[in-house]
Amino acid sequence: MTTTRIPVTGSRPEDNYDVLVGNGLMAHLAEVLGPRVQKVLVIHPQALEANGQVVVGQLQADGYQVFQAVIPDAEEGKRLEVAGFCWQALGQADFTRSDAIVSVGGGAVTDLAGFVAATWLRGIKVVHVPTTFLGMVDAAVGGKTGINTAEGKNLVGSFHPPAAVLCDLDALSTLPTNELLTGMAETVKCGFIADPAILDLIEENPEEAKDPASPVVRELVERSVRVKADVVSEDLRESGRREHLNYGHTLGHAIENNERYQWRHGAAVAIGMVFAAELSRTAGTLPDEVVERHYRILELLGLPTEYRFDQWPKLLEVMKRDKKTRGGLLRFIVLDDVARPRVMEVPDPSVLYAVYQEVSA
Structure with missing residues (x-):
């Protein structure tokens, strides 16, 4: 080829x-x-x-x-x-x-x-x-x-x-199958923030998406790279649009830290994306069907969508140190729809706690 x-x-x-x-x-x-x-x-x-x-x-x-x-x-x-x-x-x-x-x-x-x-x-x-x-x-x-x-x-x-x-x-x-699939969380992210064709590809070809030799996997790699290349070309130093690439990463990084980095990055980001989608729904901006699509696609890939309920205080402390935080305000990338990301500042941690209950076990 x-x-x-x-x-x-x-x-x-x-x-x-x-x-x-x-x-x-x-x-x-x-x-x-x-x-x-x-x-x-x-x-x-x-x-x-x-x-x-x-x-x-x-x-x-x-x-x-x-x-x-x-x-x-x-x-x-x-x-x-x-x-x-x-x-x-x-x-x-x-x-x-x-x-x-x-x-x-x-x-x-x-x-x-x-x-x-x-x-x-x-x-x-x-x-x-x-x-x-x-x-x-x-x-x-x-x-x-x-x-x-x-x-x-x-x-x-x-x-x-x-x-x-x-x-x-x-x-x-x-690669072990699990390693391939956890990496796909970043591709799912690219689909939700910029390229809906990625989401269609996974939903329509779930088995081919798990086969590293398939044309579907190659197309997923190329589409994801194009999304990132387009964003980075516009904003190398994360002063604007590049922040959108952090969709799912604020909570995701906190989970990784809490697990002492024994979790795969993609598994943590998968939960982080569901959390960000639920936060978007709570804000009244994201339709229910897009939130449910997060769960459906991630579950197709065998990726987790919930985390331990009792860990919230530790996760909140780590998120306060996140590099996206400004002046003590926690900032999250949220969605108004597929391919419509934006930054949301959340001054009240109680809002985050309420949303976390939606993604915790």
């Missing part, structure tokens, strides 16, 4: 890059790294040793001097100590501003590698090779980088657009 190129643009030339979607994309690595790069640090988790070695082998064949940083899996890799380990590897290998990093893994790896690239010598080139559905449709695209602290998720980070993103669909065939 052909390779699809989806451009992401920005106000500066260095913010422009392509997201490539297709099969067998490793041959494009030298093309996207460019002629000036001599040294490459490949960052990947231990669990993806095989994927990492494929990338290392391709880079060595292309003539690069290759180093590796093997990091903990998932959110355990998004810690200051892990970033420090990567900085040490760069320093010991004498990386200059013309060298590069290649990340191989899911969203946590692309977040960390992007942050390391943004901060080494105030910014070096990074190419993301996401291996999960979530990484392809969300984390690797957009230039957001970050690490977690004990106080919350992604509270330390920067904006650092990659030189390219290679979404090699062959990697999806190695």
Whole structure:
């Protein structure tokens, strides 16, 4: 099959890059790294040793001097100590501003590698090779980088657009089914905030949406990337429209924190979207049928739609530290209809508590 190129643009030339979607994309690595790069640090988790070695082998064949940083899996890799380990590897290998990093893994790896690239010598080139559905449709695209602290998720980070993103669909065939489906929460989000065709695709083809080799999955990846590319091209630094991409994430991030990041991101965001939809219905803006559509689509994908009732006080405290909060006011992305998102400020926590009872067990 052909390779699809989806451009992401920005106000500066260095913010422009392509997201490539297709099969067998490793041959494009030298093309996207460019002629000036001599040294490459490949960052990947231990669990993806095989994927990492494929990338290392391709880079060595292309003539690069290759180093590796093997990091903990998932959110355990998004810690200051892990970033420090990567900085040490760069320093010991004498990386200059013309060298590069290649990340191989899911969203946590692309977040960390992007942050390391943004901060080494105030910014070096990074190419993301996401291996999960979530990484392809969300984390690797957009230039957001970050690490977690004990106080919350992604509270330390920067904006650092990659030189390219290679979404090699062959990697999806190695994912456990649960990993594929939890990643689809971000695709569902793109459907509700911007592209209703995504929702139709899942509802009309629920089994094909679970098959990583199906044309439906490829179309879901491409449509989701186009949504994010369109938003990021308009608002790289989240000063306006980009906030809409946080639909479901305010409560979702609080659940992840409460679970000490042992939950998959997509599972938490799924509950967060249902909460945001119920908040929209309480505000009188979202029709009942759109709220019910949230439950139906998420359940088709086997994603959760409720969380423990007794955890509300802890969740509220974490949400107060959310990076979207302004002057003590909690802010949520809500919907007035499908593809009509907006920001809602909620001054009264009792309103949120009442809504939470709709999504709690």
